[in-house]
Amino acid sequence: MDTVPLWVLVCALIFLISCSAFFAMAETALMAASRHRLRSYAKRGHRGAMTTLWLLERTDSLLSLILIANTLINALATALATAIAIMFFGYDYSAIFIAIALLAFVLIVFAEISPKFVGARYPENISLAAATVLKPLMALAMPLVWFVNQLVQLVLKLAAVRPQAAQHRVSPEELRSIVLEGGNFIPQKHKSILLNLFDLETISVDDIMTPRAQIEALNLAVPVAEIKAQLTTCYHNKLPVYEGEINQILGILHVRHAIALLNEEEDLTVQHFRDLLTTPYYIPQDTRVFTQLQYFQENKERLGIIVDEYGEVQGLVTLDDIIEEMIGEFTTSVPGAARSEVFDWDKRGECLLEGTTALRDINKRLGLHFPVDGPKTLNGLMLEQLQDIPESPVGLKIGDVIIEVIQVKNQAIKVAKLIRPSTRLFA
Structure with missing residues (x-):
């Protein structure tokens, strides 16, 4: 050491600290880098991203290389700091201890904490740059890395620890x-x-269905004149057809076929309409919406009748209903359909709603948190809370919202008013 100039030792020490900072920064950046973003870069032909992904597929070897390099560099830095202290102060143990303590402080601040903060702040940029250096180093150090990994595996085996491969699946x-x-x-x-x-x-078809009471269906038990009148004013392309009672679904009628029949046949009978019916498609009410979307696709259907465990008709769902649930409501809507109703808080913090309005729609539009794991409509929620059908206007509070019954009709709450508590306090 006496023949080595002091400036060489100092430069070597600075170089080792810089190398230690590089490995610390690279380790943090590589572990924090978004694999999805790197794959996107790689698909566009970015070589650095390809190299980074190659390294990340070999995480065990990569981490072993970084840890081995960091350990050796820090050991060499400690030896150099000791040598420099001896050159200045001789074999003074106090001076040597102070030199090592100062080096430890420098390593912690400039070679550990600061580089890792930078690596965590710019993970992709640093990973792409570091990968070009780490890949050749991994090739050079592969024998040492392999030996260390084998030794680690042996130690873990003796300790009865079974390492598992890292899973990168995204939940x-x-x-x-x-x-x-x-x-x-x-x-x-x-x-x-x-x-x-x-x-x-997470939602089932009964969360987005048209309820039974709102289904527009064709009853073949009525006179033909009424059937013709309903068909000529019908908005839908397909109608469920029943006879006498809606649970007795006979089939699905394509309205355009029926309109053509009206123009061609003068002496229409119920049998003419029966001949046009297609087989109804039934859906259990607890079917998940995404599963039903797949069923629609597989069975080439666009409309399904929702039934409960007893076979009773509960509602109707179409492919359009599911698409609206994904992308939002269409600009065109069915007149009178509850799912297409537009509502919001007025200036007084009040909102008039029909009892058939779905709770999920209320939560979305008004920013509320009504429970949706039980009743699906505002009417159902209020009847569950009241445990009775109100005969006169009453009010109740559910969560932070005050609800007043405005109109009751046919054993159901027809219209209700929602009032935000803040507006009531200052009214």
């Missing part, structure tokens, strides 16, 4: 978080559609 919850944290990278409309897609796995 639905993680995907949802990625979408929510997309910020300005994902347009708001696209973000809304993606989040709605996740919800399709």
Whole structure:
């Protein structure tokens, strides 16, 4: 050491500290880098991204290389600091101890904490640059890395620990978080559609169906003149057809075929309409919406009758209903359909709603949190809370919202008023 100039030792020490900082920064950046973003770069032909992904597929060897390099570099840095202290102060143990303590402080601040903060702040950029250095180093150090890994495996085996390969599968919850944290990278409309897609796995068809009481259906038990009148004013392309009672579904009628029949036949009978019916498609009411979308696709159907465990008709769902649940409501809507109703808080913080309005729609539009795991409509929720059909206007509070019954008709709450508590307090 006496023949080595001091400036060489100092430069070597600075170089070793810089190398230690590089490996610390590279380790943090590589572990924090988004594999999805790197794959996107790689598909566009980015060589650095390809190299980074190659390294990340060999995480065990990569981490072993970084740890071995960091350990050797820190050991050499300690030896150099000791040598420099001896050159200045001789074999003074106090001076040597102070030199090692100062080096430890420098390593912690400039070769550990600061580089790792930088690596965590710019993970992709640093990973792409570091990968071009780490890949050749891994090739050079492969024998040493292999030996160390084998020794580690032996130690773990003796300790009865079975290491498992890292799993990089993304759960639905993680995907949802990625979408929510997309910020300005994902347009708001696209973000809304993606989040709605996740919800399709958690909701069932009875959450989006047209309830039984609102189904427009054709009753063949009425005179033919009434049937003709209903067909000429019908909005839908397909109608469920029953006879006498809606649970007795006979089939599905294509309205355009029936309109053609009206123009061709003068002496129409019920049998003419029966001959046009197609087989109804039934859906259990607890079927998940995403599953039903697949069933519609596989069976080439667009409309299904929802039945409960007793075979009673509960409602109707169409392919359009599911698509609206994913991308939002269409600009055209069926007159009188509850799902297409537009509502919001007025200036007084009040909102008039029909009792048949779906709770999920209320929660979405008004920003409320009514429970949706029980009754599906506002009427159902209020009757569950009241345990009775009110005969006169009454009010109740559910969560933070005050609800007043405005109109009761046919054993159901027809119209109700929602009032935000803050507006009532200052009224």
